[in-house]
Amino acid sequence: MQKQKLRHELKHNINISDCIAVRQRLRAIVKRDPHAGSEGNYKIRSLYFDNIDDKALLEKINGVNNREKFRIRYYNDNFDYIRLEKKSKINGLCSKISARLTKEQCEKIISGEIDWMKYSDNPLLVELYTKMKFQQLRPKTLVDYTREAFIYEPGNVRITIDSNIRTGMNSKELFNQEVATMRTHGNSTIILEVKFDEFLPSVIRDIIQVNNRQSLAFSKYAVCRMFG
Template sequence: MKKLQYRHELKHYINLSDYIAIRNRLGCIMRLDKNADENREYLIRSLYFDNFQNKALREKIDGINHREKFRIRLYNNDASFIRLEKKMKNNGLCAKVSAAISKEECIRIINGDIDFLRNSDKPLFNELYIKMKNQFLRPKTIVDYTREAYVYKMGNVRITFDKSIRTGINSRNLFDENLTTVEVIDNRFIVLEVKYDNFLPEIIQDIIQVNERRATSVSKYVAARLYG
């Protein structure tokens, strides 16, 4: 079994001026994500899980050191590549495990038909089944946004700009391309995320200087849950 890799993850709210300045500097030394389109971006849609006690939401707000959340993630509305993911936070470090999932399997989960998860040969499916049964996890909220991502080999650095962050409010229809959404973070702001393994190269530290802005506890899921 592949060893779980915990990574550092820093998040900032930045404005358009910050974004333009940082992006221009990044372009000189970092490689654009291979999945980007002609506008340097790609679309992400995530369906997050939570229970009737809002466990994932409350743990994030309360800053619990050891927490996790499940989500199903779709890119560019392409149903041929979907991932079931569990994201974990442990004393400030983050890790993620994922497994491929089909559109048909997603629809079954959304509809409450989950017995197939128990019989799967994928451990993450089995774990989701147990937690849907024992913790009453259910599909809860859709979050949409546009991502621009850059990578740097040394330190395994990944820097992303997340824009136009929206939610489908009470809809769980992951595959509705005409889903009505509402903005959850003021569009004057962009979420800058910096992820790396053991160290952040000094050249990257210099590039992402955002004046006096400090890293903050940004959560697209929490922002979306304000609407349902």
């Protein structure tokens, strides 16, 4: 199993004016994510898992200190690079471990054909198999959004701006590009997120201070589950 590296995570719900200002300041001192397209952003689609009791959702809503969630994710409609991810929250810090999947493997997982996973050499796949088998973890809903990302090497800082957050409601059609999706809050929800290791450089801290907005606990999965 990959070693869990714990990182700090700050989130701010910002408006369009804040977004423009932060983006301009960031461009002056940080590098863009090299995976971004010509317009500086990329699309993300995730399929989140939960059990029949909505454990992941309720733990997020109730602010449970130690919690986890599983998702399958790909970028820019590219099925050649797909990841299974487990994101954990431990005493206020975050960690993420991942494993590569093929499109065919994803389709098997979504359809409930999971016995092959228990023979995997990857511990994360074995863990997902165990939790699907014994905790009734199942694919729950799609989450789509657009991400603009920046990297600042001192402090290993990653800054992202997520917008156009859409829900597939109860859909599990991960690879269907025509699946119906719905905006979660019209055009208004923009999430500024900052991840860093031991310290946040002061220059980045100053940049992300937008109109004295406070950090918040925001979950795209929880927001999208409001619709199903």
